[in-house]
């Protein structure tokens with residue numbers, strides 16, 4: 001159809017009647033909204049819900065930040081785009097490879113495709129680790145694209161980000177990477193970009209520092225959602241088509257005494273099957289581990305002897321605190337994962353449990369509060385809030401956070 005484009009097997013209009021804004025509020029378990037709404041801290045979101053919709057979507061699995069941000073901006077799960085964690089194990093080189101480089105991206109982003117159709121794109125992320133993936137395929141020379149991070153806002157340049165002197169422009173210094181201000185910077189930049197740059201499509205992605213630290217209803221958490229609501233109000237003035245969602249939920253993962261609740265799976269498997277029989281890879285591991293100590297609820301396990309797979313699966317299944325265990329085939333089919341970047345075995349832990357590798361490998365010294373984390377099935381339910389009536393064609397069908405742009409853009413699209 002004229003005026004439509006197929007991006008990763010879904011149709012999008014290329015002419016928009018209004019701006020589209022998708023906000024990924026990192027780690028926003030539904031209860032954060034419930035409590036803040038109940039306390040009347042989110043009047044603007046309340047207006048959204050009255051005129052639009054508040055549904056619960058599923059995130060992509062693993063319920064981690066990078067796979068879900070990339071799913072949101074490509075409109076598809078990692079079986080299509082390839083990014084299924086911060087790390088994967090390359091069986092050929094026998095190395096653990098970091099996956100935050102665009103060379104691992106297997107699908108175009110919605111931004112890249114619609115940019116080529118002539119639309120204006122703006123994208124702001126809290127942490128810099130996502131920026132190169134989100135901005136992949138954009139060209140900054142003709143002033144139709146801007147993509148930068150709050151973390152490295154002072155390093156932004158016209159050639160790499162489409163904007164320079166961000167801190168002066170926004171009148172805000174570079175925030176601490178572990179702070180609420182890092183997310184607030186993203187929201188404030190979104191409001192100013194909407195006014196100064198008038199993007200057709202804007203993506204704002206915050207960080208889950210607050211959510212890792214504070215439970216729903218905690219004064220610091222309420223303060224965060226109140227702050228967010230203030231900016232949401234400012235973003236709503238243009239009657240843009242807006243979706244607010246999250247990359248994953250967040251659950252308490254600590255024992256009664258406040259220490260982290262973790263299964264050190266590498267230690268267990270080494271003890272039972274001998275060293276080097278199995279290698280546990282935790283895709284949550286990244287350079288910013290202070291607030292979760294690299295403890296999440298999802299693990300890939302690579303096996304050296306194929307004949308032992310069933311035995312190892314049965315062993316993991318019997319560990320208290322393990323939720324589900326799958327062989328590679330079943331995991332990839334069930335959760336839309338790329339087989340060549342998935343372990344021989346995939347396992348996920350219970351609601352209040354995490355999976356570690358070896359105890360000695362985890363630096364937990366930065367955990368000042370009881371552990372809260374994510375990665376498994378218990379953290380895949382996320383809010384999906386729109387300021388328009390839902391467009392879902394088949395009522396009762398599961399909606400995914402990575403359909404945010406699909407619905408927002410189609411809602412804003414010009415009917416030709």
Ligand SMILES: [Zn+2]
Pocket residue numbers: 026027064065066208247248
């Ligand atoms: Zn996250």
